Amino acid sequence: MTVKSIAVLTSGGDSQGMNAAVRAVVRSALYNGLEVYAVQRGYQGLINDDIRQMDLRSVGDIIQRGGTVLQTARCEEMRTLEGQQKAAENLKKRGIDGLVVIGGDGSYQGAHKLTLQGIRTMGVPGTIDNDIPFTDFTIGFDTAVSIVVDAINKLRDTMTSHERSSVVEVMGRHCGDIALYAGLASGAEAILVPEVEFDLQAVAKRMRDNFEHGKKHSIIVVAEGVGEGENVAKQLTESSGVDSRVTVLGHIQRGGTPTHNDRVLASRLGDFAVRRLIEGDSSKGVGLVNGELVATDIDKIVTSKKPFNLDMYDLALRLSQ
């Protein structure tokens, strides 16, 4: 059985490149002769029946925009059977038999629940966190890392002038990838992530030693999952004697125009999701692994954890003497 009519929504935290993914889903569906609909505000819009038909022009001029033109929401009702039934019913009454969900692992679980209600679903990994397994990168991660690196470049200038240390708190709820990649790309002296135990006293000692040997600044990247950067900066100042200032980058990391990497990834994954639906697949999440497009059972994705790249973590520390 194949799909004739599909819908697309964005859900959970937004990420740069979601629009490029929406565009790819809509244009790929139309190219393949399907009807295509868009749902506004994620699962909340699905339950509220906020659904409209799309044409080629509906997704014009969005590939370069951050955020999501479909808007997004976190929806408690979708966690209930009643909510899931209502959501599926609103699709079925329009003859929509397939749904592409662009979001994180929570959104994938919602998609899986809709499969149980007779809707064929496909997940596209849209989150800055890079915490979805079975894809090397998620859509938005590359842009978020670029934003952090750009911010650290600026912080370096003023930290060097004042011979201070900069503690930069970055996003990534349970995943240290933003901290890891931005830290390696910025020459950070320490990268504190939830996946690796660390000793703040040892970080402070290394910082003090480095300053005594002529270092003029120090960058410490802290993933929000390990605690507040404010506390880290306070403890480092007390233990090292080096004035440590915190910068919390917050939602800045989720905005702005997507990088070409995120646009390319979003375009490839959005199109692939549609093609897999047409081929009869369902309840899968798409990804790019070692350059190959793959589709993996959502069940498997949401019960697995993405491995943390310890080699890269060690490299970052070795290079930042």
Ligand code: ADP
């Ligand atoms: P993300 O998709 O970025 O991980 P959330 O974890 O907030 O974001 O999930 C987004 C939405 O997906 C939730 O608000 C909820 O509507 C839906 N969702 C999450 N988990 C489930 C679940 N177990 N069953 C049904 N829907 C879910």
Ligand code: F6P
């Ligand atoms: O999952 C994406 C993310 O940006 C996380 O990195 C962060 O912890 C969370 O969303 C913030 O969510 P909100 O915007 O709802 O505060």
